[in-house]
Amino acid sequence: MATIYGGYTGRVLKIDLSLKKVYEYPFSDKERELYIGGKIMAAKILYDNINEKTEPLSPDNYLVITTGPLTGTGAPSSSRFNISTLSPLTNLLTSSNCGGSFGIYLKKAGYDGIVITGRSENPIWIEITDKEVQFHDAKDIWGLKISETQSFFGDKCGKLVIGPAGENIVKYASIFSDERAAGRAGVGAVMGYKNIKAIVARGNNTVNVHDKEKLKNLYKDWVKKLKNHPITGKQLPRLGTAGLLSVMNARKMLATRNFKYGQYKDFEKVSGEYLAEKYLIKNKGCITCPIQCGRVVEVEGKQVKGPELETLGLLGANIENSSLEHIIRWNYVLDELGMDTVSAGVTIAFAMELNERGLWDCGLEFGKIDNIEKTFEDIAYRKGIGNLLAEGTRALSKMFGGEEYAMNSKGLELAAYEPRGAVGQGLGYAVSNRGGCHLNGGYLVVLEGLALSMDAYTKKSKAALTILFQNLMEAASACGSCLFTTYLFIPKYLLEHPNSFLTKVSLWFLKNSSPFVNIINTLPGKFFKFNVSRLPHIRALKYVTGMNMNFGILKEIGERGYNLERMVNIKRGINAKDDTLPKRLISEYQDSRDKRSIVPIEDLKKDYYKIRGWDKNGIPSQKRIKRLRAFGG
């Protein structure tokens, strides 16, 4: 289906694995205007094709891989693409924004996205070129780890691969593109269930853009802005995401001992600073990215990918392990097996607590590290206790009890931020469409302590800001951009002058900003027909696609996407009771002397639903859905 818009190839590939047939999936320009690409486009495809009975692990589930219009246009930090499906971990929609080069190569092969349904009888790999789509027997690569599988295909192509964890349908298996993972909620298990070991894309297709000249200047300026911003130009390149661990600890937001505490006595030994001092070789990152937030570290004479913040926290403080060397090694092992480090870390911490309380004699103990690597291998191959751990925390709590401290929301394990030290992030975890995810939750912890120090305990304005951030990040992701590009939204001055009077006044204003923020949140996009230079995505979309674009349209695209994903989940049967957190976080104080150190989830949710235009059951009102044209029309 050809398109009048730049940035798109205009074609979406549909593959029916059961029939081994390929088609074009119809996606119109009208839909491009409404859903842009990436996760929002995928949400529309899922909404139209799955129903309340579709089992995540069944031929009927859809695996939807989509790029954004900026992918492959040279936009900074925009080599990203998205993978959405029904998650076997949450039984709901999940979406995973992934880096590496696959998205760019998919466009070179001539497609904006791939929609996969059915199931192959035998393991296969799929080759997509600008000429044809071929199915190949995967018997020679089935069983290989991630890097071995990738090297099988050589260079000059985009590779999307799973490891043993995906093959064995570990519920939190991931999919890899280069060394970047679509990590969360078991997208790799769906690919494994469908018997796809790899998808390889290549070709010579080029992406047309609407206004090349203006785009060139905009991208130059965008790179400059990223390089000049204290987070994307200094902090992330120098310390990576790992550099946040110390500040999280100071602000009592570092999940420790299965989220019992917010601080870890040995945090320095697993910090980003220590990583940089002892192990860092160089920075690395996705193509077209000036930030290069990834780390390359050396262990046992081998250069490997360094752990991200989440992994450091969850395989360090949260299991009371102070050996950074082991974390680096486990990070490598988990990546090679093709498994999400977040869910794996939280699941073993939960097993440790179950063991400590005498509920499950599994041999895992806080602070004991000699059996961890073997446990990860056992999970990937579903051996012994690994077979149970492969099901994730929610399933384990159904088997052994301990639901109050099984650290998940809607079945997805929480990230490394202890939300009793950042209650807005707590709300985000609870309402996030994909479950306990910090990013899809709105990432309010950035304002509550990581970058700015807004009052982390107040309920004030948290719902309003969460919604604003969720919508903007949803839209940025749909463009094909890395979410870190949205940091530009935070004024440089506030970051660089945390103790100044002006910053203090601004933080006070932020705390009381809900009336203003809600004007943006609730009024239709047509009232905001202006550009915002802190969001270069707006003009980039305009110059790439040729669509009419302004702040109002962008924020409405984000809001549409968030509501559409919600509607998929409503179809799957969720309601307000699912938007919650484990009891430990909502009914036990993190610090018994501080009555604010708890997530006041019901109050926060009430505000959130009201602003979103959702009823008390958490269901979007017909009026809002209609205004957003969430289903098209």
Add this chain to the structure above:
Amino acid sequence: MIKVRYFGILRLDIKKSFDEIEAQDVEVLINIISSKYNLDIDELKNSIVFVNGKNINELKGFKTKLYDCDEVQIFSPVAGG
């Protein structure tokens, strides 16, 4: 003696993670650190400072008094991730 711990980019720049310094308040401490490592005082004053786990903005700012064995954590002003 005040126990001082450095974090963030500051720590990478001065190549030091820990110091023991005599100082009666945060202002004096920051001045000593500035001359010890030849750091611009205004820039250093943009650090996020915790005294015994509390942000100085919740205490008396740079006038916060320090006592023997207090622990001060100094973070470069930005984070992100």
